[in-house]
Amino acid sequence: MKPFSGLSEADAAARLQAEGHNELPQPDRRTPFRIAIEVLREPMLALLLVGGLVYLALGDLKEAIILVAFATMSIVITVVQETRTERVLEALRDLTSPRALVIRDDERKRIAGRDVVRGDLIVLSEGDRVPADAVLLRCSDLQADESTLTGESVPVRKVAWDDRPRSGPQHPGGDDLPHIFSGSLVVRGSGLAEVTAIGTQSEIGKIGQSLATLETEPPRLQVQTRRVVRLFAVLGGGVSVLAVLLYGITRGGWLDAVLAGIALGMSMLPEEFPVVLTVFMAMGAWRISLARVLTRRAAAIETLGSATVLCTDKTGTLTENRMTIVELRLKDGNVFHPQAGIEMPAQFHDLSEFGLLASAPEPFDPMERAFHTLARERLTEASYRHPHWRLVHAYGLRPDLLAVTHIWQADGDRPEYIVATKGAPEAIAGLCRLSSADRAALMQSIDAMASAGLRVLGVARASHAGPPWPTSPRELGFELLGLVGLADPLRASVVEAVRECRSAGIKAVMITGDYPATANAIAQQAGLERGELVTGEQLETLNEAELAGRVETAGVFARITPNQKLRIVNAYKGNGEIVAMTGDGVNDAPSLKAAHIGIAMGGRGTDVAREASAIVLLDDDFGSIVKAIRLGRRIYDNLRKAMSFIFAVHVPIAGLALLPLVFGLPLLFGPIHIALLEMVIDPVCSLVFEAETEEDDVMRRRPRSPDEPLFSRALVAWSLLQGLLAFVAVAAVYVAALKWGMPVREVRALTFFSLIVVIVSLILVNRSFSASLLTALRRPNRTLAAVLAAVAVILALTLLWPFANELFAFGPLHADDLALTLGAGVMALLVLEMLKPLLRPRLQS
Numbered sequence: 005m006k007p008f009s010g011l012s013e014a015d016a017a018a019r020l021q022a023e024g025h026n027e028l029p030q031p032d033r034r035t036p037f038r039i040a041i042e043v044l045r046e047p048m049l050a051l052l053l054v055g056g057l058v059y060l061a062l063g064d065l066k067e068a069i070i071l072v073a074f075a076t077m078s079i080v081i082t083v084v085q086e087t088r089t090e091r092v093l094e095a096l097r098d099l100t101s102p103r104a105l106v107i108r109d110d111e112r113k114r115i116a117g118r119d120v121v122r123g124d125l126i127v128l129s130e131g132d133r134v135p136a137d138a139v140l141l142r143c144s145d146l147q148a149d150e151s152t153l154t155g156e157s158v159p160v161r162k163v164a165w166d167d168r169p170r171s172g173p174q175h176p177g178g179d180d181l182p183h184i185f186s187g188s189l190v191v192r193g194s195g196l197a198e199v200t201a202i203g204t205q206s207e208i209g210k211i212g213q214s215l216a217t218l219e220t221e222p223p224r225l226q227v228q229t230r231r232v233v234r235l236f237a238v239l240g241g242g243v244s245v246l247a248v249l250l251y252g253i254t255r256g257g258w259l260d261a262v263l264a265g266i267a268l269g270m271s272m273l274p275e276e277f278p279v280v281l282t283v284f285m286a287m288g289a290w291r292i293s294l295a296r297v298l299t300r301r302a303a304a305i306e307t308l309g310s311a312t313v314l315c316t317d318k319t320g321t322l323t324e325n326r327m328t329i330v331e332l333r334l335k336d337g338n339v340f341h342p343q344a345g346i347e348m349p350a351q352f353h354d355l356s357e358f359g360l361l362a363s364a365p366e367p368f369d370p371m372e373r374a375f376h377t378l379a380r381e382r383l384t385e386a387s388y389r390h391p392h393w394r395l396v397h398a399y400g401l402r403p404d405l406l407a408v409t410h411i412w413q414a415d416g417d418r419p420e421y422i423v424a425t426k427g428a429p430e431a432i433a434g435l436c437r438l439s440s441a442d443r444a445a446l447m448q449s450i451d452a453m454a455s456a457g458l459r460v461l462g463v464a465r466a467s468h469a470g471p472p473w474p475t476s477p478r479e480l481g482f483e484l485l486g487l488v489g490l491a492d493p494l495r496a497s498v499v500e501a502v503r504e505c506r507s508a509g510i511k512a513v514m515i516t517g518d519y520p521a522t523a524n525a526i527a528q529q530a531g532l533e534r535g536e537l538v539t540g541e542q543l544e545t546l547n548e549a550e551l552a553g554r555v556e557t558a559g560v561f562a563r564i565t566p567n568q569k570l571r572i573v574n575a576y577k578g579n580g581e582i583v584a585m586t587g588d589g590v591n592d593a594p595s596l597k598a599a600h601i602g603i604a605m606g607g608r609g610t611d612v613a614r615e616a617s618a619i620v621l622l623d624d625d626f627g628s629i630v631k632a633i634r635l636g637r638r639i640y641d642n643l644r645k646a647m648s649f650i651f652a653v654h655v656p657i658a659g660l661a662l663l664p665l666v667f668g669l670p671l672l673f674g675p676i677h678i679a680l681l682e683m684v685i686d687p688v689c690s691l692v693f694e695a696e697t698e699e700d701d702v703m704r705r706r707p708r709s710p711d712e713p714l715f716s717r718a719l720v721a722w723s724l725l726q727g728l729l730a731f732v733a734v735a736a737v738y739v740a741a742l743k744w745g746m747p748v749r750e751v752r753a754l755t756f757f758s759l760i761v762v763i764v765s766l767i768l769v770n771r772s773f774s775a776s777l778l779t780a781l782r783r784p785n786r787t788l789a790a791v792l793a794a795v796a797v798i799l800a801l802t803l804l805w806p807f808a809n810e811l812f813a814f815g816p817l818h819a820d821d822l823a824l825t826l827g828a829g830v831m832a833l834l835v836l837e838m839l840k841p842l843l844r845p846r847l848q849s
Contacts (some may be wrong), residue, residue: 009107010109013108019122023121026120042737083716105129126196128184130194131189137207138185140196141165141196154189158327167182184437189250192369276519293616295635298620300620304389311601313354314511327491334351340533348383354461356382360378361410362422407425407431424464425466434478436483461488463488501629504634508633513533515561520562548578550620554575570598573599574706587602603618635698638696641698642694645772647714653766655727655731659735689767693767734762756822757803758829764795769840
């Protein structure tokens with residue numbers, strides 16, 4: 005094969021057939037059918053469907069249809085929500101693979117990136133996305149942004165294979181290496197490279213493949229709910245069997261006994277739990293989406309609210325992933341910090357102008373973009389534009405001279421050419437032939453700027469008579485103008501977000517691939533907790549036990565590799581912490597998946613990072629993380645209130661189903677009544693809690709303990725107390741109505757209505773654990789008014805609509821009857837409000 009003639013089309017086709025396309029395997033997408041199957045695995049939903057089939061076999065068609073309908077409704081809610089989330093994620097993916105310019109059969113051809121094969125010659129220019137791992141055969145001043153792989157925002161220099169100064173590593177990161185990697189961006193120069201690895205064999209592919217070996221954390225809330233459901237199932241099943249025997253032995257009619265037993269079992273089994281949990285998670289995902297946060301797995305919402313450690317990347321997460329000039333320092337020591345509203349002093353104009361002249365006219369490099377931005381904002385139109393100047397010669401970066409030099413032909417009758425150079429301060433000092441004293445003073449300035457986390461460049465100027473051009477800029481006589489400090493600025497929301505994390509008891513730590521000085525400076529600016537700075541080199545010497553102790557005192561981890569990020573996350577998990585991990589690069593993906601909550605960036609983030617995460621920040625704003633944490637805590641608080649309410653409601657429902665069986669009284673409720681209560685009224689009432697605003701102290705509490713159950717002893721005791729009081733109030737109405745000789749249908753209606761009014765009282769009591777009823781009533785909750793209106797309409801229909809009246813076997817009620825039901829509700833409300841302060845300290849999570 006001729007040098008640089010490339011593969012033949014036949015060879016390329018053969019390799020494509022043998023090795024496959026240059027792409028990562030598509031993740032296993034969750035189809036609506038698959039989501040529905042996952043939902044059906046929930047024990048209570050499956051129980052609802054089985055219960056419907058049992059009623060169908062017994063001939064109770066109406067009850068069977070109701071149970072199946074409500075189970076189907078809850079499944080549909082979940083499927084719709086999860087499917088919408090998957091579609092949003094799909095929209096974040098690139099529509100096509102990047103295009104690639106290759107040489108085949110000695111001709112340049114533009115092909116899809118997925119069709120690149122090993123051995124292809126790829127032509128790279130400024131702005132190109134590298135389609136595969138390759139080794140550079142030719143290289144002209146080429147720099148690549150490898151931040152998606154390394155987390156470092158500063159581009160790295162590349163050299164051709166034959167020009168490499170040493171035998172360096174074959175992984176991303178580091179200057180003057182001949183290797184270039186899939187997914188990186190060429191920000192300067194050009195090159196010709198031979199592809200060495202594609203698809204899963206590339207560096208980006210290896211990281212993606214490692215995700216398959218990691219298991220995501222099971223949702224804690226789901227585990228706890230299943231445990232409670234199993235407990236209720238065993239208890240309810242046992243009581244139902246006893247009830248069937250009791251009814252059959254004392255009254256005869258075993259078929260009625262079976263129906264009564266099933267009704268009692270339904271009253272004890274919390275059918276609402278899975279429905280309410282689904283609704284809360286779906287509504288929670290919707291609320292969080294309003295804060296520009298996409299929830300890929302709704303169960304992660306409550307886990308986010310209990311996070312104790314937030315591991316954050318630096319580039320693109322805490323910072324904006326763009327370079328900005330933050331300091332200009334003249335050779336005499338004068339310093340200027342560009343800020344909005346402050347005019348640049350005249351003595352700094354030359355430093356800014358010549359830094360611009362040493363940059364590309366149409367820059368890709370983020371540092372050169374910073375020079376253009378500064379000149380556009382601070383210099384006059386004439387100084388910035390130079391419309392008639394012409395770039396006539398350029399010297400690129402070389403390993404032996406880390407500076408870029410541009411020669412400009414000025415306008416007018418000026419005889420000489422203007423020369424501008426910028427680069428590593430040491431290189432600029434050499435070009436300016438500084439004395440030992442001047443060089444020592446310059447080094448002091450450089451050290452001061454570097455210690456502040458700045459990327460430091462030197463700028464100098466010269467003039468030249470004209471062609472021929474020197475073979476090297478060293479032949480020109482340069483004058484030092486000064487130093488320029490660049491930084492990747494903090495996002496505007498970061499400081500306040502970190503402050504809120506601290507007040508919420510969440511430890512925020514930085515894990516970055518950047519240099520220690522830079523990482524430490526950014527950590528101080530962000531207000532992260534002060535702690536040890538641990539480098540990747542130090543971490544490599546620690547065993548797992550030593551690392552577990554070190555992470556407790558560390559605040560910043562710098563120069564960290566992807567495998568080390570994973571070790572850090574696992575160390576925190578091993579210490580019992582609930583770990584949230586943010587990131588946007590491919591290098592973050594394994595730790596994102598290993599963390600309890602992986603939070604990826606949706607704008608700058610990579611597909612691999614998004615796929616590994618439970619939560620995606622659509623606006624890449626670090627402040628959105630705190631919004632999500634606050635909402636996660638609010639959702640969990642409100643879920644506890646709803647579960648407490650449902651738990652309490654089951655006590656009077658089960659008591660009123662059991663009371664007639666024990667004392668030989670007329671049966672009150674059949675399956676249709678309990679289905680209406682537990683699958684319509686209770687879940688609808690629970691929407692009130694979902695819409696509750698957060699408690700005043702929601703971001704001033706410590707994160708709840710990972711071992712704290714959803715149904716704590718205090719919560720269960722409070723629920724039982726509410727339920728028993730509600731049962732006493734309604735049972736009193738039921739027994740009194742029987743003694744007054746009311747017909748059974750009227751007694752049933754009166755008792756049912758009394759129960760509903762008491763349930764409304766329980767809603768008002770449970771709206772807040774930390775505030776009184778009067779305080780809670782002052783909180784806006786439009787859902788409360790809507791739910792109360794809906795409940796009133798349902799009650800009116802059951803009483804006034806003949807079909808519903810007959811279906812529920814209700815008799816007519818009068819004004820005095822309705823006043824009695826209202827009295828029962830008010831009594832329960834007042835007594836519970838007086839008791840609530842006694843349990844309040846233990847109820848607040």
